[in-house]
Amino acid sequence: MRFDRYYRYDEITEFLQGWAAKYPNLCKVESMGPSYEGRDIWVVILTNFDTGPDAEKPAMWVDGNIHATETSASTASLHLINKLLTGYGSDDRITYALDSRAFYIVPRLNPDGAEWALADKPKFIRSSTRPYPRMDELDGLHQEDVDEDGRILQMRVKDPNGPWKINPEDPRMMIPRQPDEAPGGDFYRLLPEGRVKNYDGVTINLAPNLQGLDLNRQFPVFWSPDQQGAGHFAGSEPEPAAAMKWIVAHPNITGSISYHTFSGVYLRPPTKAGDESLPTQDLYTFKRIGAKATELTGYKAVSVFHDFKYDPKEFIKGTFDDWMYEYLGIYGWTCEIWSVQKQAGIKDYKFMDWFREHPLEDDIAIMKWNDEVLDGKGVIDWYEFEHPQLGTVELGGWELFHTWRNPPPSLLEKEVAPLSDFALYQCLISPKLEWYQVDKKSNGNTHYVRATVHNTGWLPTNVSKQAVAMKVVRELEVDIALPEGAKLVTGKEKTMLGQLEGRDGKWSMPIFSGDATAERAKVEWVIEAEPGSVVEITAIHPRAGTIRKSVTL
Template sequence: MSTLDIPFDRYPRFDELTEHLQRLAAEHPDLLDLDVLGRSHEGRELWIATVTNTATGPHDEKPAVWLDGNIHASEVTASVALLHLLTHLCTGHGTDERVTRALDTRTFYVVPRVNPDGAELALSEVPFVVRSTTRAWPRPEQREGLVGGDVDHDGRSLQMRVEDPNGTWKPHPSIPKLLVAREPDEEGPGPYYRLLREGHVEGYDGVNIPSAPPLAGIDSNRNFPYQWRRFPEGEGFGWGHGDFPTSEPEVRAVVQGVVDRPNIGIYFAHHTYSGVILRPYSDRPDDAFPTVDKWTYDELGRRAEEITGYPYLGVYDGFRYDPKDVITGVGDDWAYDHRGLFAWTTEFWNPLTAAGIEDPHPIEWYRDHSLDDELKLLAWVEENVPEGYVDWYPFDHPQLGRVELGGWHAAAVFRNPPPHLLEAEVEPHSELAVHQALCLPHLRVRDTSVEQLGEDTWQVRVVVENAGWLPTNVTKRAEDVRVATPVEARVALPDGTSLVHGTARVELGQLSGRALRRSAVGMFGPPNDGTGDRGSATWTVRAPAGTSLDVVVRSDRAGVVRARVDLTER
């Protein structure tokens, strides 16, 4: 099997994913290097693929995009999306102009599965879903209450309905398998049902069925070092943030991996589900942004919508689980606020839009929606994912006695796309990654000049420009937190040469890009572009004629360029 045969209609387990990654590295050694970023709680490798055309320079001398996914255990679409990206890059180089240009001038750092332990549980023959890591936290023993899981071991975690005169739910009059909410003033013979998620009840006393706090209680995407809060009992969903920021080895590896690669300018975290592209902040309104960063986010977000069809949303205004609370400790917030990167979270897949439901809110729809919407979704599921809604069947529950299992099969409908729709869902996002890579700043030598001032005295000038769309600092935030070093030029002086004045290292500051220049008409007439994208360094040196000087111009986020200047009369 070659890389062209890698399937995108299935969710690979760890060994299969590893095999695909190793095959890509073996077949494309000049483009893709596979390494271990770190290890999971259970000791599995966290694979990182570094992708660039090594013939045009090393990976760390080019501006870069970081992409990771599957930090949440069951959100395995992310791994397939990133595997698709790697294949798209490797097979497109030399045949696709944009891919070729991206790999010749930029770098991609790709971590397809941040949480291999949790994904293995979710993809096992008898699946078990944890939020993130499999580590027991905040206590080693399971507490009492309803623990979700596949209680009849049929490979599905469904719903349980228990007939109860005080139940909230009743059968739809014409579609009895579909449960609908009982009216507020409704009484009568029923039947009425209490609806529970499939699972067993720890410590059942014959009366009470509380929801048990999860044994593996950490949400790793709350473990990043941005506004971290411990919340030992979770954030309304029973999930906690760990013992301290980056307490989890998977998160620590991601944070260290990003910090160790100062050439990164853009950060993507891939998740499911909602079919949206999110940006920070999660915990504060948009007036917290430097104005230019908000304008740039909006421009990049509009283009992301065009490429993928996914709406672009700010989390604070468009993706909060509770209007009176905020989430903290999130990866994209950390990447923007601490590292000054344009950071995104992709939430793949929305079954509601697939079913033709118009403009469903990614959070509020699941709290309250019309019966027409539910019927539309059910009709779509029966036609496209027939296993997605299961007719109720009797089961002798070990604690509750006679119950019925069935209803919505979340893993088949909501959590990830049905396998036959998977490739079409992730494919546009490979193009989005290439697009954003090509928006990064990119240093280029514009001109070199030599003027002879005396018999052995020369004035040397090197002019560079930022040929990219974004400025060399990428964000204003990066300047504010001082993580984007200025562009610098350095001349190497061989033996027998000396500087007449000045220093070998010349700081050029930050160079602007073409970002936000969309209109040829400004408020007071045509805009003045100026030449903020250019920088120059001049040295006066004493050296014999014929000497060659090597100049290196370096920017953490825009790359490294070199020029050789020959001291000859012109």
């Protein structure tokens, strides 16, 4: 599999089915349901099925491309699947991960929107292809490939009162008209390439996109109709609804990453309030996981509330990672793949604020990167075009789709490969239930049986304090099934054992020696039964897995 281009839906379907056929003991492909346009939303289930079904193992959720134009999010997901399948048996960490755990990977959560973005005559929308909130177009400028060359660029229109001018040092580059510059100069207006519906010859409104939904504003957490793109109610759209149904039907999910573009950052909750609103241990754990993400990928890991806001007084409602953490108590990340600024060597750029205000040197550095690394192909020289409504305009500027929005194909694999390392890491830190010891003493027909389980994972079985607070994680249960004629003298058929700790709460300084066996729990029974009869013991934790043991009395 090559990671130097963006694949259409049918190609992805073929890859996934090919993998499932080639690796039947490691990979299954299921449909989570149809998209708005009727495409199957594929989820890839990865585990060693010979060591048990996926549902009985802790699992890592990964999805990509909920936003239509963020196709490198699909690439990152496909890269992870390929890495796991080809690494099984030769890479110890991957082998252990698939033997003991599972992955649920949805490479293209919104197949319709991506299909529009990758069409021969592309159309760029935010997310779903379903019209919302209106069914008909309003007047104004609609983004479109007006010259039908397969690209959607920018239009620059001469305007003596325009806000931009050509940089005399580099005529490809537009720079702001200064506050004190009088009208009448060689100024320009910049618009997205598109057509103007019912142009009156004077005013140009940017018409709201007919496809106004944002599927990552659809999750039932702080959901509100005033959020742009929210939809009619949480989960009203088939794609997020399918994801939600799948996730609640798989309570073994212990971690999540959603791939998006762009900025080169891992984002985490909280979104609505500051870090101080999190349970203390959860915040420490989230930060420690984030530090590893940074170490493996070079991407910073930050909270949405503190570092990634479009408007400092607003917060975004109904997003996937908030739903995962706030309601399910799962450490959910939004990975914003790729950053042109970082490629150009710009350090410590503030993610959103940079677009509002940054020095000209940054633009020059970015243009230099375009010239040296992309051979100048990221920026299209302005060329004249006879626009059907606006008359003579120029088309050109950044080819946004393969520069800012997604990595250019030549840099794609290099960008997404480290992200798979972090996804594997997050899978491996999950809780994991195992037998510590099962012992037995017999005296005639009386048998004493003791089963001790332990959590060998880094996270506690509940994963987070938030999961306990939200009452979404069941406690550890150990069941015993007796053969015909046997009876319990002491002990119960079902024993509830609470949660087992992990190692995430341990301090990194070893002088305090506080290693009590809080990751273990035991159950004892006295059984009356014929010697030689068999009891079945099952330890069940929805997040840490299900394990079984037969004991011959």
